[in-house]
Amino acid sequence: MPLSMFTVVGLLGMTGIIINDSIVLVTTIDEYASERGVIPSIIDGAADRLRPVMLTTLTTVLGLAPLLFERSQQAQFLKPTVITLVYGLGFGMVLVLLLVPSLIAIQHDISRRTGALRRALAVRVSSVRMTVAGALTAVVAWLVATMGVTWATGQVPHPFTQALPMLAGPSPVMAALGLYLAGALLIVLAVLTGAGLAYLLRRRQPAGQP
Incomplete structure (x- = not known):
């Protein structure tokens, strides 16, 4: 039709x-x-x-x-x-x-x-934000303690050279940079390890417990 x-x-x-x-x-x-x-x-x-x-x-x-x-x-x-x-x-x-x-x-x-x-994403996003904020705060504090002090004084801070004599070399800026990178890497690894352990513990926790 x-x-x-x-x-x-x-x-x-x-x-x-x-x-x-x-x-x-x-x-x-x-x-x-x-x-x-x-x-x-x-x-x-x-x-x-x-x-x-x-x-x-x-x-x-x-x-x-x-x-x-x-x-x-x-x-x-x-x-x-x-x-x-x-x-x-x-x-x-x-x-x-x-x-x-x-x-x-x-x-x-x-x-x-x-x-x-x-609701699940809201809880996870808030915990992820707190973890990232803590990691960034630790990295910035480590940057100030190593590179910042070295730039201000012209030498690697004494506690670091006392613990690691190899840092007392002719180039304190490069030594402080290496120290900062190593410390930042350790901070990131520690945060990731802690987050992974917390996730595993949360998964193993019984459903009835908070």
Whole structure:
């Protein structure tokens, strides 16, 4: 059947009826959800709206069905509209009663998973930020204690040269740079090791304990 103005009119009417049935179904599910769980609300709402949706569809389809078998010239203009409404509403009833509740259940499951993921990421991000901030603070403090003091005094700090006599060479800046890089590497390794141990301990901790 070619697309014509009468077909478009039928599509508009069919769309309005299907949307109206869907709105009524979703409203009923929302009302039930305020008193019980979402899944029971979906089941009860679909069961309660089954009869109204079926009656709306059947009355429209049965009322327009005689025009499908009419052979007069006047009825030929209305047949595209009737065919669109009859077959569209029959298929739309299945969509309203099956697809809409399924989409609501899927949206509920996705929202629960998303909320749990956000809460988990919020806890992990906060702990990661604290760890990174502590590591950066330690690295900056080590930079000041080695390179900063060496630039200010022109020699490696005495406690370091006393512990490591090899640092008392002709180039204190290079010695302080090597000392800083080695210390920064040790700080990063210590932070990573501590974070790994904390993660393993948290995984081994029973679920009931905080």
